[in-house]
Amino acid sequence: MKIKKKYYTLLELVVSMGVFAILLLVVSIIFSTAQRAWTQSNAKAELFESARVAMDVMTKELQAVSVYDANDDKTPFWHKPENIDGIYSNEILNFIAKINYTRGINITKNCEVKYLVWYVDDLSSSDAGWLQRSVTSSGSKWNFQNNLTAGISGSSNAFTSNQDSASIPEKMIPFVTDLSFTCYDENGDIIDGVVDSVINIPFSVEINLTLLDKDSWKKWVVLAETIAGESANALAFRKNHERSFTKTILIGDRGQYD
Numbered sequence: 678m679k680i681k682k683k684y685y686t687l688l689e690l691v692v693s694m695g696v697f698a699i700l701l702l703v704v705s706i707i708f709s710t711a712q713r714a715w716t717q718s719n720a721k722a723e724l725f726e727s728a729r730v731a732m733d734v735m736t737k738e739l740q741a742v743s744v745y746d747a748n749d750d751k752t753p754f755w756h757k758p759e760n761i762d763g764i765y766s767n768e769i770l771n772f773i774a775k776i777n778y779t780r781g782i783n784i785t786k787n788c789e790v791k792y793l794v795w796y797v798d799d800l801s802s803s804d805a806g807w808l809q810r811s812v813t814s815s816g817s818k819w820n821f822q823n824n825l826t827a828g829i830s831g832s833s834n835a836f837t838s839n840q841d842s843a844s845i846p847e848k849m850i851p852f853v854t855d856l857s858f859t860c861y862d863e864n865g866d867i868i869d870g871v872v873d874s875v876i877n878i879p880f881s882v883e884i885n886l887t888l889l890d891k892d893s894w895k896k897w898v899v900l901a902e903t904i905a906g907e908s909a910n911a912l913a914f915r916k917n918h919e920r921s922f923t924k925t926i927l928i929g930d931r932g933q934y935d
């Protein structure tokens with residue numbers, strides 16, 4: 678018996694290829710959408726994790742703030758506001774806390790703790806966008822026992838904006854666009870930050886931390902180049918992609934209001 682062969686016409690081939698192309702396009706769109714959603718979800722998870730780590734560390738150390746010493750001299754606490762031009766325009770929180778700190782050997786003693794974000798002119802700098810923390814426990818920069826003053830710089834001060842009074846800072850979390858603190862007394866009134874002197878240990882401290890995810894940070898850096906020269910487009914992009922986190926940490930009455 679002779680088998681009759683069936684051939685596809687050109688029109689049938691074109692239609693089949695068209696249907697296959699459409700199906701391939703649909704699958705590609707679904708895959709691309711799923712991949713983009715996964716990437717965004719992962720970036721958001723990393724951002725929230727960074728904020729959690731920073732808040733946990735600052736909470737633990739602020740709640741370990743040292744009380745007054747035996748001579749009733751105030752333990753220094755410095756909240757420097759963001760109101761000085763130049764490299765020291767960054768807002769700073771600097772205090773003495775009893776924490777376990779390891780550098781070479783285990784020690785438990787009073788340490789000078791500092792939190793800040795360096796606002797460098799060049800956003801491509803390795804320091805740009807990092808929340809930094811320094812812990813000073815001894816050595817030539819340990820000046821707490823001899824001096825309770827604060828200042829922008831100067832080795833004679835217990836606290837400074839630069840590294841005159843502090844060890845080399847450690848980088849905690851990246852892609853930070855803003856860090857600010859609000860200190861409150863026992864009545865809930867704001868204790869204004871001061872440029873060149875210490876304040877009473879607050880009853881509570883509110884931390885405001887603003888971050889970008891990694892990809893958004895890279896895009897913003899290209900648009901902005903510098904914080905001072907941030908364009909309108911860069912500002913709009915940053916505001917649209919930032920995430921802000923706020924936490925109030927209770928320190929309580931440590932004798933600072935007696």
